[in-house]
Amino acid sequence: MVHEASLSSQATPASLPPSVVTLPQTAQLEALYTIIRDKNTSRGDFLFYSDRIIRLLVEEGLNHLPVVPKTVETPTGAIYEGVGFEGKICGVSILRAGEAMEAGLREVCRSVRIGKILIQRDEETAQPKLFYSKFPPDIASRYVLLLDPMLATGGSAMKAVEVLMEHGVPEERIVFINLIASPEGLHTFCTRYPALRVITGWIDKGLNEKAYIVPGLGDFGERRYCV
Ligand code: URA
Numbered sequence: 001m002v003h004e005a006s007l008s009s010q011a012t013p014a015s016l017p018p019s020v021v022t023l024p025q026t027a028q029l030e031a032l033y034t035i036i037r038d039k040n041t042s043r044g045d046f047l048f049y050s051d052r053i054i055r056l057l058v059e060e061g062l063n064h065l066p067v068v069p070k071t072v073e074t075p076t077g078a079i080y081e082g083v084g085f086e087g088k089i090c091g092v093s094i095l096r097a098g099e100a101m102e103a104g105l106r107e108v109c110r111s112v113r114i115g116k117i118l119i120q121r122d123e124e125t126a127q128p129k130l131f132y133s134k135f136p137p138d139i140a141s142r143y144v145l146l147l148d149p150m151l152a153t154g155g156s157a158m159k160a161v162e163v164l165m166e167h168g169v170p171e172e173r174i175v176f177i178n179l180i181a182s183p184e185g186l187h188t189f190c191t192r193y194p195a196l197r198v199i200t201g202w203i204d205k206g207l208n209e210k211a212y213i214v215p216g217l218g219d220f221g222e223r224r225y226c227v
Contacts, residue, residue, distance in 0.1 A: 015183070017190040020198045021064070023056055033180075033202055037217045046223050050149075053179055053201050054104035061145050061177045061199045062108065065089065087143055090136055092117055094148040094160050097221040101147040101177065115139060117163060119156045128159040140168030143175070149220045151178045151200065152211050154185035158192055171195045179220075180204055182213045 016022075023029055035041055035049045070084030091105045092098075092115040102114055115135035122129035136142065144164055148157055157176060164174060172195045181200040184207055190198065204213045217223060 016203075017186070017194070019190055019194060019196060020181075020186060020200065021060065022203060023053075023060060023199075023201045025202075029053070029056070029201065036179075036223075037215060039218065043223070043226050050100070050179065050220075050224065051104060054101050054149075055107065057177050057179065057199055057201055058101070058104045058108055058145070061175045061197075062089075064175055064197050064199070065143050088113075088138075088141065089145060090115060090139055090142040091145045091147055092135065092139075092160070092164065094119060094146070094156055095132070097149050097224065098147040100220070100224050101149060105145060105147065113142070115144075117160050119159045121155075128155040130159060130163055133163055135164075135167055139164070142169070143173045144169050146174055146176045147178075148176070149179045150213055150216070151176075151181035151185040151189065151198075152207060152213050153182075154189040154192075157185075157189055161193055161196065175199060180213055180216060182207045 032049050032053050036046055036053070066086045067083035068086045069081065071079060071081050074080050089109060090113045091102060093102050095116055095118040099116070105112055105114070113136040116133065117130070118132040119128045120131055121127070146157065146160060146164070148160070151157060161171070161174060165171060171193050175197045176189070177199045179201045181198070181203050183203060186198065186200070186203065204216055206214060208214050212218070
């Protein structure tokens with residue numbers, strides 16, 4: 001029997017802001033998510049199946065980058081009026097979980113430049129604080145794929161965007177890619193940055209009292225790196 005993807009763990013898609021794009025909610029995709037959500041899934045399977053989802057997300061993210069007309073000659077001697085990629089891109093991972101998404105980006109974008117950003121909670125103010133960042137020097141002229149697997153409260157992602165914009169990257173040139181988003185985090189993030197495209201694989205029900213996404217998959221970094 002063929003199953004449709006179940007929407008039981010999701011928020012209502014009708015409430016999505018226009019800047020948010022989800023992967024096609026197929027039963028195949030839900031099967032991948034079911035594996036990585038399962039607390040009994042081995043680390044090897046978690047790596048393999050989360051990498052499959054990351055690959056889909058990266059490809060979808062690239063679909064939102066602009067192209068320019070480009071004409072080529074094919075081996076048959078015919079002229080093909082197609083398109084070519086416009087502009088340079090750069091991945092920026094939010095440490096540490098976002099680093100897990102770098103390989104997926106490198107698989108589809110050869111020699112892509114990667115920046116990194118470390119944001120942690122400031123114990124005094126309870127606000128996200130920038131601890132470290134390293135970007136390609138020409139980041140202001142690049143399209144940025146911002147990588148973080150879990151959009152929970154949105155605090156780290158919003159801080160990361162703030163830092164990118166301070167480095168000259170306009171909001172419209174950033175695409176934020178994540179595996180699972182909470183409706184609360186999406187709402188906060190998209191209200192603050194309405195022009196910034198968000199690509200997510202699945203929108204879950206909400207956050208628990210510890211700000212974990214539910215049903216979620218637990219701590220992505222722990223599941224991935226086993227520490
Ligand atoms: N980060 C995680 O790894 N998991 C969550 O559920 C929320 C944030």
